[in-house]
Amino acid sequence: MTLDNMKLDNITQLFKALSDPIRLRILNLLITKDSFCVCEIVDILGIGQSTISRHLAYLKNSGLVESWREGVWMHYSLIKENMTIIEMENLKLQLEQCDSIIEDNKRLKKGNLACSNE
Numbered sequence: 001m002t003l004d005n006m007k008l009d010n011i012t013q014l015f016k017a018l019s020d021p022i023r024l025r026i027l028n029l030l031i032t033k034d035s036f037c038v039c040e041i042v043d044i045l046g047i048g049q050s051t052i053s054r055h056l057a058y059l060k061n062s063g064l065v066e067s068w069r070e071g072v073w074m075h076y077s078l079i080k081e082n083m084t085i086i087e088m089e090n091l092k093l094q095l096e097q098c099d100s101i102i103e104d105n106k107r108l109k110k111g112n113l114a115c116s117n118e
Contacts, residue, residue, distance in 0.1 A: 008098040010063065014085065017062035022047065023055050027078070030065060035077035037070075 017023055025045055029036055038056065042049050056076055059065045063082045068075055084090050095101045 008095075008100055011085065011094060011098070013062050014064065014082075017059055017064055018086070020055065020058075022051070023059055026052070026055055026059065027064065030076065030078045035075045037073045037075050039073065041076075 018027075022045070026041060029041060029044060038049060038052060041052050041056075045052065053074075056065065056067070056074075060067055060076075064079060065076045066079050085094055096105070
């Protein structure tokens with residue numbers, strides 16, 4: 001998933017991924033170092049391997065991290081280009097490309113809102 005083809009559902013999934021404290025802690029680690037092995041994340045966060053793996057899978061499915069195997073070890077790193085959406089200006093640009101947001105903006109520009117005094 002690249003920012004060019006993100007849709008409202010993808011953006012929603014991305015923000016759901018950011019709504020969990022454990023996932024935010026994992027992302028914080030991945031921001032500080034290019035990649036981590038699952039066992040390193042387990043050691044640093046002091047959380048069980050199955051919980052960490054579940055959260056990493058959620059982050060991967062959300063398009064925020066990528067993974068690869070080295071021997072028996074799974075490694076994870078950020079997909080940095082997909083993290084740029086978190087910057088508000090980039091978020092605005094992405095949202096403006098979503099069909100439902102385009103329709104919302106058209107209705108907004110028309111005016112005649114129910115509670116508007118204009």
